[in-house]
Amino acid sequence: MVDIIKLDGKPVSLDSAAIAALRDKIRGGLILIGDPGYDAARRVWNGNIDRRPALIARCTGPGDVQHAVSFASSHGLLLSVRGGGHSAPGYGTNDGGMVIDLSPMKTxxxxxxxxxxxxxxxxxxxxxxxxxxxxxxxxxxxxxxxxxxxxxxxxxxxxxxxxxxxxxxxxxxxxxxxxxxxxxxxxxxxxxxxxxxxxxxxxxxxxxxxxxxxxxxxVGQIIGGLVLHPLDRAADMLKFYRGFCATLPDEAEAHAALLTSPDGVPVAAMLLGYNGPIEEGERVLAPARQWGQPLADMVGPMPYGARQAMLDAPNAEHGLHRYWRAAFTEQFTDGFIDMLVEAAGRFSSPMSSLLLFYVHGAITRVPAGATAFGARNTQWDFDVIGQWADGAESSQHIAWVREVWARLEPHLKGSVYVNHIAADDKPEKVRASYGxxxxxxxxxxxxxxxxxxxxxxxxxxxx
Ligand SMILES: Cc1cc2nc3c(=O)[nH]c(=O)nc-3n(C[C@H](O)[C@H](O)[C@H](O)COP(=O)(O)OP(=O)(O)OC[C@H]3O[C@@H](n4cnc5c(N)ncnc54)[C@H](O)[C@@H]3O)c2cc1C
Missing domain, CATH: 3.30.465.10 (Uridine Diphospho-n-acetylenolpyruvylglucosamine Reductase; domain 3)
Structure with missing residues (x-):
């Protein structure tokens, strides 16, 4: 018998014959609590998510997936689906239910x-x-x-x-x-x-x-990189950045962040990119690189893959702990900027950050009803990101995010990019995010x- 949680949250026991029949069908293997490899198989990217599903179906193709879904549906099991495992609220796993693990499907x-x-x-x-x-x-x-x-x-x-x-x-x-x-x-x-x-x-x-x-x-060579300024210039940099975004052609991207430099000092960054001819990109991005006196200007031509990996450290690290809150905003005031700079001055972790991710150009010209993804306004996706390595410190870093978020949230829209919804966002915000x-x-x-x-x-x- 295997103890399992049903869709309605009720615990039941599944008989061994049903489990054995499923095990025979899933070509990639069925992993149960206590099986070798269970502990590695239950883990997701976010180390702050520590859940124990009863069954993990490792699927190698659509046939395995069909067997797993039919089993979950006919037994009414709580079911999670996992691809890359990166859901910050841990939607790729659960306690006591079934996980469909798609990681073996790599073609x-x-x-x-x-x-x-x-x-x-x-x-x-x-x-x-x-x-x-x-x-x-x-x-x-x-x-x-x-x-x-x-x-x-x-x-x-x-x-x-x-x-x-x-x-x-x-x-x-x-x-x-x-x-x-x-x-x-x-x-x-x-x-x-x-x-x-x-x-x-x-x-x-x-x-x-x-x-x-x-x-x-x-897409071949592109221009990409970060320009860093000291935190005491962050407010002015963000005011410049706000206006600079309005000048961008479709080929350019500009995001901004307050984060901690590798030397352990909070800094302000503009994250720049241009997807087109290098000389044209140099010209378009020049105002952002020439503004103020940067601590560092790391912008330059690079292969597309290098730009894609630019933010991997530390964000790609498996097992890193993350708690974040996010919302869209179409503008931000000088007062909002001051609150960001104040919050960055007391980051509880050097891996935490405040991010303004600018959404513009072709993505905004698609009508909101053309796809279920309806966030088609020119706007920023704003994120308060708490990240840390030691699970024993979770409460202090989560408290920093919550405290900062409580002050910033009234200045933001009540909707968020669906992939950035937090597990503790209210149901109204989920609905508003689908618009x-x-x-x-x-x-x-x-x-x-x-x-x-x-x-x-x-x-x-x-x-
Ligand atoms: C560090 C970090 C950086 C990020 N950067 C970006 C970014 O630049 N741009 C952006 O748009 N988003 C970004 N995100 C958000 C990311 O898009 C979501 O977390 C996304 O859900 C991750 O997908 P996954 O397959 O890795 O996650 P998983 O945890 O495997 O899946 C998340 C959920 O997606 C659904 N799902 C996944 N695969 C399938 C499938 N095959 N069939 C049905 N449902 C499925 C399930 O509901 C699942 O629970 C980032 C998240 C993190 C943590």
Missing amino acids: INVDPVRRTARTEPGVLWREFDEATQAHGLVTTGGTVTNTGVIGLTLGGGLGWLMGKHGASVDNVISIDVVTADGQLRHASAAEHPDLFWGLLGGGGNFGVVTSMTFRVHP ENHARLRAIKAMYDPGNQFRVNSNVAPA
Whole structure:
């Protein structure tokens, strides 16, 4: 017998014969508490998430996924789906339920003639970029290289190429997905168009995606890098930065952060990028590099893959602890800037940061109703990020985030990028983050997952 938690939260025991039958079907293996490898298999990227699922189904293909979903549905099990394992609130795992672990599914097929790339759900951005860059191609991907390609895209997909090529979802051509009834469906603009629309920003609400096909674009050398200023110049730098963003063409990206330098000193940074001819990029980014007297200017030409890895330290480190809060904002005042600088002056951890991630260009020209990802305004995704290495210190770093957030939140919108929703954000904020698309998402959820089998996510309740 195996003790397990059902969808309604009730504990039950599953008989050994049912478990043995499932074990026979899952080619990638079924891992139970006490099995060798269980402890490594239950871990996710965020070390602050310490959960113990009863069953981990390691899936090697759509067939394994179908068996796992059918088993979870027929037994009414609490179910999590894990791709890259990077969900900060730990949606890729749970206590006492089943985890569908897609990490063994690593196939990537690039068609350089049609400029498409099909990926399976265990693929991380660094692996995807390596495969497509072999042909000089890429699509909009995340800014830390070990997030999951499909997990990130399901929420929308913000990255360095969004000004030029839109969000990750804007580049998806088709999707294979196992829905709650165990069926493998092919979704595109022509087939199951409602399901396709919902998957483009509706998070993991509609099933387990077993492959996605993207449009990919030629990208070679780019310009990228950070410009650092001392914290006592941060307020002026952020005021300059606010105006600089309004001048940017689609090819350019500019984000800003308050963080701690490798020497252990809080600093202000502009994170700059240009996806186009190098000389043109030098000209567009020059005002930001010439402003003030930087402590360091690390901006220069580099391969696309190097820019993608620029923020990996420390963010990609497996087991790092993270707690964060986020919201969108279309403007920020001098008073808001002062609050940021004050908060950075008392970072509780040198790995924590305050981030203004600028969303503009092609991503904002897609109508809000065209995909489930509807955050199409020119705006900043603002994040208060608490990160630390020692689990014994969690309460002090979480307290810093909460205290800073309590003062900043009234100055921000009540919506957030869906992939940045925190587990303790209120249900109203989840609804607001789906915006006007929420009602259609609920209707599609009722069609494909009426029992809300896929609920360990930024959840959309069936209509
Ligand atoms: C350090 C860090 C950096 C980040 N940077 C960016 C960034 O630059 N841009 C950006 O847009 N986002 C970014 N994110 C957010 C990121 O997009 C989300 O955390 C995303 O959910 C990660 O996907 P994953 O597959 O790695 O995570 P997982 O934990 O494996 O999955 C998260 C959730 O996504 C769903 N899911 C994943 N795969 C599937 C699948 N195949 N089928 C169905 N549902 C699935 C499930 O609901 C799952 O619980 C970042 C997050 C972190 C922690």
